[in-house]
Amino acid sequence: MNIGFVGLGIMGSPMAANLLKAGHVVTxxxxxxxxxxxxxxxxxxxxxxxxxxxxxADVVITMLPDSPQVEEVAPLVIEYARxxxxxxxxxxxxxxxxRWVARQAAAVGVRAVDAPVSGGERGxxxxxxxxxxxxxxxxxxxxxxxxxxxxxxxxxxGPAGAGQTVKAANQLVVGGIYGLVSEAIVLLEASGxxxxxxxxxxxxxxxxxxxxxxxxxxxxxxxxxxxxxxDLHHKDMGIAVAAAREAGIxxxxxxxxxxxxxxxxxxxxxxxxxxxxxxxxxxLNK
Numbered sequence: 001m002n003i004g005f006v007g008l009g010i011m012g013s014p015m016a017a018n019l020l021k022a023g024h025v026v027t028x029x030x031x032x033x034x035x036x037x038x039x040x041x042x043x044x045x046x047x048x049x050x051x052x053x054x055x056x057a058d059v060v061i062t063m064l065p066d067s068p069q070v071e072e073v074a075p076l077v078i079e080y081a082r083x084x085x086x087x088x089x090x091x092x093x094x095x096x097x098x099r100w101v102a103r104q105a106a107a108v109g110v111r112a113v114d115a116p117v118s119g120g121e122r123g124x125x126x127x128x129x130x131x132x133x134x135x136x137x138x139x140x141x142x143x144x145x146x147x148x149x150x151x152x153x154x155x156x157x158g159p160a161g162a163g164q165t166v167k168a169a170n171q172l173v174v175g176g177i178y179g180l181v182s183e184a185i186v187l188l189e190a191s192g193x194x195x196x197x198x199x200x201x202x203x204x205x206x207x208x209x210x211x212x213x214x215x216x217x218x219x220x221x222x223x224x225x226x227x228x229x230x231d232l233h234h235k236d237m238g239i240a241v242a243a244a245r246e247a248g249i250x251x252x253x254x255x256x257x258x259x260x261x262x263x264x265x266x267x268x269x270x271x272x273x274x275x276x277x278x279x280x281x282x283x284l285n286k
Contacts, residue, residue, distance in 0.1 A: 004057035006050055006073055008035040012063035014124040015150050017042050022149045029053040054080045059146060060087050066235055067093040074101045078110050087112040088143050094239055095161035098134060102160035111139040114160060115147060116167035121227040128152045134163035168243045171236040175257040177211045182278040185219060186285055195220045215275050224272040231270040234261045
């Protein structure tokens with residue numbers, strides 16, 4: 001298929017690469033000329049604008065930082081879309097923005113789904129992302145072959161915006177686990193216990209998690225090369241808190257985790273991996 005891809009960042013670039021490997025024709029756009037060159041080096045085509053990316057595409061995928069960028073790009077996708085275009089927004093944004101995009105798209109016959117992802121850069125590179133999809137059932141099924149190239153778990157979770165709500169739930173859980181793993185490391189070290197050995201035990205028991213599996217060694221070594229930046233997780237926690245307010249519910253632990261992430265950003269760690277919550281917990285104990 002002819003796929004237009006807007007947003008070739010840490011996640012978008014490897015996702016576009018996997019689409020190329022699967023035999024699709026990919027035309028991409030990004031504000032970074034270097035990323036466009038990387039796409040061209042893999043056999044894709046770099047575009048000079050969103051409009052050029054959309055022209056001739058059967059499917060358009062957007063992977064953008066936040067709601068304002070989607071609100072800027074989506075109208076161009078919809079305006080210049082070919083009839084019956086499939087528009088897959090894989091950004092992590094406010095559920096209300098996804099619902100707005102779906103309404104605008106439906107008015108002109110564009111099929112839109114929201115499909116945020118979990119799995120970080122490693123999942124994007126390996127094509128093993130978990131993808132939560134919101135939208136009309138027939139649109140989701142049309143998108144499934146493309147999404148299955150990018151992830152191993154593709155689940156239709158409800159109508160437009162539902163994918164974003166599930167992603168908010170994902171991010172509050174991920175943030176909470178990072179906070180608790182950070183506290184476990186600080187406790188082990190303060191008690192004179194080898195944290196690497198201690199976390200190895202935790203990873204093999206009921207406390208085991210994907211985060212412990214992938215990040216325990218780098219956290220103990222204080223290696224925070226970003227796979228997913230604190231800045232983005234701060235944005236996502238804001239979405240989770242806002243979603244709770246909209247639903248009329250209280251999520252007290254989510255509020256605490258949101259404040260830890262905000263503290264990490266305020267302390268200058270926004271460009272680091274979200275496992276750098278450890279730095280905040282350490283600072284609380286000094």
